[in-house]
Amino acid sequence: MSAELLHALTARIDVVLPDAAALRRAIHANPYISGEEGPTRDRLVKSMEWLDWTPVAGTGAWARLGPDGPAVGLRAELDALPVMEATGVEWESRRPGVAHACGHDVHMAALWAVATAARDLALPVGLLPILQPREEVTPPGAGDVVRSGLLDEQEIEAMIGVHLQPQVDRGIVSTGAGAVNAAYDSFEIVVRGRPGHGAYPHVAVDPISALATIIGELHSLPGRIISPTHPTVISVGQITGGTAHNVIADQASCQGSIRTFSEADRNLLHDAVARLASAVAESRGGQATTRFVRGGPALVNDPGLVKRVDPLLKGMGLTVAETPFRSCGSDDFAEYGREAASVMCFIGTGHVDGVGLHHGAFLPGRESLQLAAHAFAAGYVAAAGLITG
Numbered sequence: 001m002s003a004e005l006l007h008a009l010t011a012r013i014d015v016v017l018p019d020a021a022a023l024r025r026a027i028h029a030n031p032y033i034s035g036e037e038g039p040t041r042d043r044l045v046k047s048m049e050w051l052d053w054t055p056v057a058g059t060g061a062w063a064r065l066g067p068d069g070p071a072v073g074l075r076a077e078l079d080a081l082p083v084m085e086a087t088g089v090e091w092e093s094r095r096p097g098v099a100h101a102c103g104h105d106v107h108m109a110a111l112w113a114v115a116t117a118a119r120d121l122a123l124p125v126g127l128l129p130i131l132q133p134r135e136e137v138t139p140p141g142a143g144d145v146v147r148s149g150l151l152d153e154q155e156i157e158a159m160i161g162v163h164l165q166p167q168v169d170r171g172i173v174s175t176g177a178g179a180v181n182a183a184y185d186s187f188e189i190v191v192r193g194r195p196g197h198g199a200y201p202h203v204a205v206d207p208i209s210a211l212a213t214i215i216g217e218l219h220s221l222p223g224r225i226i227s228p229t230h231p232t233v234i235s236v237g238q239i240t241g242g243t244a245h246n247v248i249a250d251q252a253s254c255q256g257s258i259r260t261f262s263e264a265d266r267n268l269l270h271d272a273v274a275r276l277a278s279a280v281a282e283s284r285g286g287q288a289t290t291r292f293v294r295g296g297p298a299l300v301n302d303p304g305l306v307k308r309v310d311p312l313l314k315g316m317g318l319t320v321a322e323t324p325f326r327s328c329g330s331d332d333f334a335e336y337g338r339e340a341a342s343v344m345c346f347i348g349t350g351h352v353d354g355v356g357l358h359h360g361a362f363l364p365g366r367e368s369l370q371l372a373a374h375a376f377a378a379g380y381v382a383a384a385g386l387i388t389g
Helices: 002-029 038-047 104-117 141-147 207-225 263-283 303-315 366-388
Strands: 054-056 060-062 071-077 126-132 156-165 172-174 178-181 183-192 233-241 251-260 287-294 299-301 341-348
Touching: 002 038, 002 104, 002 303, 002 366, 038 060, 038 104, 038 126, 060 141, 071 104, 071 366, 104 126, 104 156, 104 366, 126 141, 156 366, 178 341, 183 207, 183 263, 207 233, 207 251, 207 263, 251 263, 263 287, 299 303, 299 341, 303 341, 303 366, 341 366
Parallel strands: 071 126, 071 156, 156 341
Antiparallel strands: 054 060, 060 126, 172 341, 178 299, 183 251, 183 287, 233 251
């Protein structure tokens, strides 16, 4: 039954692929950042107006195909990035400074293709397309979808996600059991000192100097307190401080991210970062406060579901990565894994000329759309088989 259903789905996907590609171009040309995705959601809802859509998580929506009872959710992200596009294609972003530079336009079009292909099929379990907002920000939108009660109310027992990935060779799909993406948290450290003249640092307390020391120590901190076999990254992405070249500021701050694969390492680093900042600042006569915003957990692919997905992908003639892709990147799709068996399929686009995710020139071709749609279909069929036994 699984092979027949998958064949029917993929055959129909290939028929509607040109329309899916046109929808992708329309979405790509009209991107909206996190929290403002309403127009993108509305475009997708209108393109599938034969479904009964329900709002979720503010600017998101969901619908249901197939029978009542147990179901499989397919997630696509709605949001674009605050990035200036540099592709030069006819359908590049018409909104300066906003671009679909992470493949979400492809994910949405692939989900449309699967839902459209499944429209008149006799599905064994429910299929829920979920249009999720705010994947690119903290706190992310997946948590709001979970807290809405959707998964419980609709008896969603499995979730399938796809994501384009330039670090996977073009045309290859990577699944892999276990953790494939890291947990993500952001932090802000504010160091307060005593302002003064740049010529007389001995009568002031320089928060910028203290912050510079803190930042240098932050980058080496994981290697001192976390096992070297545990992937861990601390990055500082923003520094703010000072008003003039000859003035010692009253405060300085930095913002960054922490990525870990275990809750124990996550909690240990939070404590260590806060202690480090306070100790360095106080040693200079200042004070430091550290604030954390917890993002999602590590993204864990369910082993039982992976065992069902991979043979279906291979049976379709697709190449599955022998060594699964794992990275310290993060995705709020991980929130669904706390509630249901889930699998994220990474769709290889290949890394060309240093152009990767979040780059203004990132623009995968139509083959990635077909591959993403087929992976969605394989994920649904595998999960349906897991549910029905």
